[in-house]
Amino acid sequence: MDIFLTEKHKIVRHSVQDFAQKQIVPIAKEIDEEQRFPWEVVDKMATLGYLGIQAPKELGGAGMDTVSYTIIIEEISKASASLGLCASVHNSVALYPILAFGNKSQKEKFVPDLATGKKIGAFCLTEPNAGSDASAIEATAIKDENRDSDHYIVNANKVFVTNGGVAETFLIFVRTNPSAGPKGISVIIAEKGSAGFIVGERENLSGMRANPVSSIRLSDCKIHASNLLAKEGQGLKIGLAALDTGRIGIAAQAVGICQGSLEEGIKYAKERIQFNVPIAKHQSIQNMIADMGTQVESARLMVYRAALLKDMGKPFSKEAAMAKLMASETASRVADMAVQIHGGYGYSKSYPVERYYRDARITRIYEGTSEVHRMVIARSLLS
């Protein structure tokens, strides 16, 4: 597995494992049960650079590569997928688009606070009537009174916003030209605290419960035109680029859930005695462990390949989509097998596999469903 990882990557993994084991694992169960966002740990993650993994050093980031990013998200997610989600979304779909598409003053204004974790970022695309079909969004940002105005009046109703309850910097997908169809979509950077910016109810989700996934509403919210990311009409392009990168993060998160499920499955199989032997001696359990291990490695290899391609500056969109599809579907299967190995105990909150099982399920849905990913992959293969 580690054949193409450098010594630096290995030290990154070792360091994150050390942190996750000592700081996240002990609270993972509690923050899930109590739906608590653990600021005390997130602040430490910020100090260690986990919220500015790939941002340049001069803007407060750690300046690392995508493979390191993948390793970090994987290891945090293994301890708590909710916190892995926080870091993945913050780094890849909130911070990255500003780095990739922002102008100099936008980068200087927003990136340092995000990269050092002083502020958490969020990405607001999904609406009640626009999920997989992102071009169906209804949110609008209309120039005040005349086209030369230097303000937009933004009205938006966004749902399922990861980090929504704690974020302060939001990328909002809006229509700046409602009659232009997909070409009328743009991205506006909104800040919490603006008049008309409302953080809605926290979602009561099945998994990822430590992340304050919330709805966000902007009601006649006046936002300065300098907060427009890139140009009007470039929203879908920004969204697709962000999601390409985001997919690698979610795929890495799924691999973390897989690895956690595998390790818990092995541990329990060695401890649990039935028919006078540890159940790991039974062939049916061995078959499950063998399948789990093989599938986890396959998923991980695909995710690392996508990350490597990105670091090499090569096209990685198809590979990232394949990795996300593979890793998320694998996470569901592997977590399911881990529950099966645990039997009745796996269905109780006494063991972490119950949480992995719930957390794994959403990875097949968010940042592009498995069905949308198949569509993307098929389009690429058939073109």
Add this chain to the structure above:
Amino acid sequence: MKLNIIACVKSVINNMLPGSNRNTLENMELNPFDKPAIEMALSLIKEHKGTLTVLSMGPKSATFGIHQTIAMGADRAVLICDPALKESDTYITAKVLGKALKKLEPFDIVLFGTRSSDSDTGHVGPQTAQMLDIPFIGNIHSLTADQMKNRWIVERKADGYLEAFEVDAKNSKEQKNSSVAFSVSSSFGDSNTFGRPSFISLYGVERAFADKNIEFWDNQTLGLKPEETGLIASPTKIVAWNKEKRSKACQFIDGTYDQKAEQLAQKLSEAGFVG
């Protein structure tokens, strides 16, 4: 008062595959007992300013542990790496480290871990101090400077007592500076403002690989002949090295719940686990 501190550390094997004693980048890390020495050095530098140099002897794969120390905050790192050093015992290790320390003069303090997690001798710190003819105090958890007198005040715990010492930095005949050596207890930092547990940041990892390079020294750098080091020169030689066979035995305690609890507490106390 700027301090030049040298921390002598070791990379140890953390996960040995069955039937193998190979050290690779996959299975080496900084000796956990050396971490408090690095942390104490960094907290002293935070207070007094100065530099931390990490010195180590080991194979090429030992760079893993050395990079960890640079990521933690070390300013310079030297790895003494030579095939002729293979299987050196603690005496030869101390001799080699002593030579290297002479080359790194001037310095104020040399810090060691109390022992290594793989060979567990605790020899190297005191032996190296002996090679340099400087004072050594082991297992300290507190170190403060009495700057007026060029003196150090140290505390250590031993046998249920808290001991405090004053120690003068010693200027031996051949030395360019006065210095003193300590090994640092794993309990360092428990009550320290530096705050444990400390974690390696991504910024630190970047620093370790961006502009800090490990300097590689060999026997030639230190003026040592191959026959003066390694297994040939070592007074102690490992003749057998087998995995210990551990047997588990279950003991049952009889009586009422109160009696059982009493007996259990007593057994744990006798075994040194509590009390």
